[in-house]
Amino acid sequence: MTSKAQDNEVNFEGQSGLKEELNRKIKEQKVVVDELSNLKKNRKVYIQQRNSNIFFLADRSQTLGSCKKELDNMKKELQDM
Template identity: 75%
Template sequence: MSSNNSQRTEPVTEEELEQKEELNNKIKEQKILVDELSNLKKNRRVYTQQPNSNIFFLTDKGETLSSCKKDLDNMRKEYQDI
């Protein structure tokens, strides 16, 4: 009887599936962002948007790219944990 309990897996809820799909879409967006930043010429300007505002500030391309890569790695780890 205990062997049956250890082999059972909990059914995946609809909420978990939605969460996983939403995270997968964010990962795809982040991949595109990293690719776009990676393919920019050296002299191109990069701007980031302030949260909850329509104001953009000039930022360093390298810092922005590394930040985006870290975000992508974190999203991938979170996706694997689900």
């Protein structure tokens, strides 16, 4: 096998791994969106501070909107691959 063919094979395997990881994250995000969508109106939602174990009270509708936007961005990124 030539060096160029080996590089192409390694690149394809790396791309495949990235797609699998992105698909896994998309599935997780879909679950988050579904869970937030099915909450009762009076339920409290907390978001975690990045790189910390601290949670803050958040607005349910704003959190749902940002999660949907993040899901859409992930789907677009997957299509661009």
